[in-house]
Amino acid sequence: MTRFQEVPVLPRIAVGAARALYVGPGLNLTPHVNVAVTVAIALQGSFELRVWQRERKWSDWQTHEVARIPAQSLHHLRATGPMVFLYLDPLADAHSNASLGDLSLGRARLLELSQPLGLGAAFAAMGLQAQVPKDPRIARVAREMDRNPDHFNHLSQAAQMAKLSASRFRARFSEEVGLPFRRYRLWRRMAVVMRELAAGNNLTTAAMTAGFASASHLSSSFKQMFGLAPSALSTLGVEIDLSEDPAFSERPQGELVLT
Numbered sequence: 001m002t003r004f005q006e007v008p009v010l011p012r013i014a015v016g017a018a019r020a021l022y023v024g025p026g027l028n029l030t031p032h033v034n035v036a037v038t039v040a041i042a043l044q045g046s047f048e049l050r051v052w053q054r055e056r057k058w059s060d061w062q063t064h065e066v067a068r069i070p071a072q073s074l075h076h077l078r079a080t081g082p083m084v085f086l087y088l089d090p091l092a093d094a095h096s097n098a099s100l101g102d103l104s105l106g107r108a109r110l111l112e113l114s115q116p117l118g119l120g121a122a123f124a125a126m127g128l129q130a131q132v133p134k135d136p137r138i139a140r141v142a143r144e145m146d147r148n149p150d151h152f153n154h155l156s157q158a159a160q161m162a163k164l165s166a167s168r169f170r171a172r173f174s175e176e177v178g179l180p181f182r183r184y185r186l187w188r189r190m191a192v193v194m195r196e197l198a199a200g201n202n203l204t205t206a207a208m209t210a211g212f213a214s215a216s217h218l219s220s221s222f223k224q225m226f227g228l229a230p231s232a233l234s235t236l237g238v239e240i241d242l243s244e245d246p247a248f249s250e251r252p253q254g255e256l257v258l259t
Helices: 100-111 119-125 136-147 155-162 166-177 181-198 203-210 215-226 231-236
Strands: 012-015 020-024 038-042 047-051 062-064 066-069 074-079 083-087 239-241
Touching (some): 012 119, 020 119, 038 047, 047 066, 083 119, 136 155, 136 181, 155 181, 181 203, 181 215, 181 239
Antiparallel strands (some): 012 020, 020 083, 038 083, 047 062
């Protein structure tokens, strides 16, 4: 086991119940809108970040070693060195009150971890503790979506599970999760895409399984959310760790590498 300062960082994606992690090259990301709150961490040096403001203009570029990027925020990030991106669980993590100082201390702890970096270890190092959801009805639906996001084609199905009217469910879901129902569903369907790609399936199969209209629909949605096309992951040779994904936990585990 080697630390990040000792060898080149191996590109890796870890997918959990509703959390995710990317570690690897900073990449040439285009401006994009993240669904989940994202913590960006430079493993070496720093990175530059700018955000789209209410005045409908970009902010000035700011230099960071670690930054918390709000959900549904159009932003542009430039990094020349390796990065870690932690994608928080919108239901349980998004209201974490970790300050910038806390995150800076967390970065120091994270840099002491060994490769390969695990999802749980990274969140623990950063001091990101899950919170108990306030509304168990919404939590039940959200967790079922974590396991089977492709089953929820219509909001009415989720509302029925929560035993709420469609209008009441829509309002309660947005309040509890911090995202509209369709945006959260999109976030969870990206986990299905990761499972399919890790299994060796192509983008067309991944798109159909995850509920996208086509491979091009998946590619455009992926790029809008992450700033790069999913096909770029194959070029990187990214290892995908599904060990903390509840939908995958009962299957035999192995090292899954996109080539």
